[in-house]
Structures are given as structure tokens and as C-alpha cells.
Amino acid sequence: MTYFSESDIQNLNHLYKINLINSCSGYKSANLIGTKSSDGIENVAVFSSVTHIGSSPAMLGFFLRPTTVIRNTYENLKATGFYTINHIHQNITEEAHHTSAKYDASVSEFEVTNLKSEYKGNFSAPFVSNAPVQLAMQFVEEYEIKANNTILVIGKIIGLYVNDTLVEDDGFINLSKAKVAAINGLDGYAIPETKARYGYQRPKELKASS
């Protein structure tokens, strides 16, 4: 196996390092976060760090750096309190990835890509049209990660839309039926195929040791 020590990693050139470290944690979720500014300008941006926090209450988290392109998302969700999370699927991976380009806050990514915004009920933030899973989120709290000034944003799910065909009898959303993407590293998009569900695990009976 190839080995990289801590100092090897520190001394890698920038591009090699960000590719390596961004792909070493495994597959990442592939989501588009939609917001609207107080001025009414829509924003949508790709995120690969949306993570399950808890089911009761139903909460998700994601990480961002306030000093990057992602700032529009952060400013909008702090100003309005609301955002959407939308799954990236096979047909929109290229357009979704383009939302990582650094556009000025006055430009909506919905205008410069083929992604279409969509509004549901009286929820103020834009969803991404045709995403197989769409979440209406309300900001709850944030944590500044001291080690590198990243921000963890925690939100609660106040609405969940799922394509009818994806929800199985026990509540499981079959993501592979919808060709939902997973992200590898900074810019790799993969389409998983579900192989197995193994259910809730109970301990095996162990032989008493003598």
C-alpha cells in the first residue's frame, strides 16, 4: 500500500493534497442546497457534507467555510432561517457540479445552469425541480470548529418530499432506484446500486470460555 505520513500530507502540493484528502473519507452525499437572499435572489450550491444527526427530532447537519463560494448559502440561510436540500441524481450531475463555480451573490445559479427552481406550499426557499428527494429545512444552530474555522450548520426537517416509487414498506428510501449520486473526492460522481439490506443486528450467542 502507498503510505502518507502526517508530514508527507502537509508537504504535498496543494491540488494533490485536496484531491487525496477529500477522497480518503469514503463516498459522500451529493446534495444541492437552495436558498433565497433577503433581496429575493435565488442561490443553489453543491454540498457533499450533509450528514444525519438524528431522527427524533429529524435533523441533518452540513459543514461549510464562510470564506468560500459557499458563503451565499450561509448568508441566506442565516438571514432567512430556511433552506432546501435536494438530491443530485444521474441526469443533473454535471449541472449540479457547476454550481461550485464562484459566482457573485447577484447571480443565481438557476440562471446559469439548466437547474430549475421550484416552490412548494408557502416555503420560502427554492427546491431543485425533479430532484427525487427534496427537504425543507429550518436552521437550528451552528458550531464553529476551532481546529480549522469550519462551520457546522444543524437544521431540522420541516418537510420531506420523496418520489412515490422510492419509499419501501418500512420507510427505507431506495436511493439507487432514483439513480441518486454519491461524490468521490472533490469532483467525482458515482451512481451506486444497492446490493443488500442486512437489517438490525443482534449479538451472536457466544460459547462460554472455560
Place this chain on the structure above:
Amino acid sequence: MTYFSESDIQNLNHLYKINLINSCSGYKSANLIGTKSSDGIENVAVFSSVTHIGSSPAMLGFFLRPTTVIRNTYENLKATGFYTINHIHQNITEEAHHTSAKYDASVSEFEVTNLKSEYKGNFSAPFVSNAPVQLAMQFVEEYEIKANNTILVIGKIIGLYVNDTLVEDDGFINLSKAKVAAINGLDGYAIPETKARYGYQRPKELKASS
């Protein structure tokens, strides 16, 4: 689309709710975290919340609840300061998932599954043998998420082992070459296939509006 409001979600039966909410964030990373107790007892447990925090310094985070089976992992890494993160691949998904069963701290999951522990250099925590990506981690800090008492553990990468064939010229680790798994919900395992890399995105030139 099927719609679940916040109160719909709250009122779902427990099993349906945990299946639904655990699968609504998209695909999750599939990792085994290895630790050793101060008494020398090895522990290995499946986690689906390992997330990239930053590349410089190289850091990853994961979430856990101190009151579940996962407690052994937490107690060991707090006591020793060290843990490993190992990628779950196609051949070990079933054995890996079984580590979610609630064994007493005196039982090592390496004894009740076919997973084999492996030691490298003078690093004290056990790696999972044959995992295509293995990370030696040092605890940095933790955050208690007030909204539900979950704990976010942040660690830095002090060693990274990758199968030789996976690292591309620019540092990208091609996870699909190694049949690395992604997790759907609580118990679904999928094997992604990388379709495309889109590279770093720059803004399109916009036509001046009149």
C-alpha cells in the same frame, strides 16, 4: 411525490421513522472505526457519518451517541487518543454491518466476525486488514450538539494507507476501483461506479444585461 410534514414525521412509528430519516440525506460513507481499550481489548464498529472537515490540516469528523453500542468506540478513543478509519468494501459488507450489534465491551468484534485486525508501525489502534483505505487518526476535539446530545468527534489524519492501484496522478483516490461501499439508510449497502470527474469549475462568462 409523497409528502411528510414535520408533524407527520414526529408521529411515524419508530422503525418507519428511523428508516425514512436515515435514508433521506443521501448516500453515506461506509467505514469501520477501530479502537483498543486501555485494557487491550480491540473494538471495531461500523459508522456512516465520517465526513471531510479540512485538508490543511487533514481532518475528519464523525457523529456518535454516547448512550448506544457506539460507546465503546468513544470511550476507547477518549482514553487512548487514537483510532483507525477503514473503508468497507464489497467483500466485507455483511461482516461489517454485524459490528452494529450490541456486544459487551469485553467482547471484541474481531472475535465474533471474520474481520481481522492488523497493526502498522507503532500505531496502537487496530486497522481492519485488507481495507483498501486505512487511516491512522488522532483525537483533536469534540462538540456536543445541544439539539439532541449527539457528539461530533474531530480527528486529524496522522497516517494514510491506500492500495497502490487506487491513487491517480492528481491524488484522487478512485474508490470505485476498490469496490468501496456506500450506505443507504440504516442497513442498505451499495457499490458505486464512478461515472465522471468534472474538475474545478469557473464561472461562465455572462452576457451583460441591458
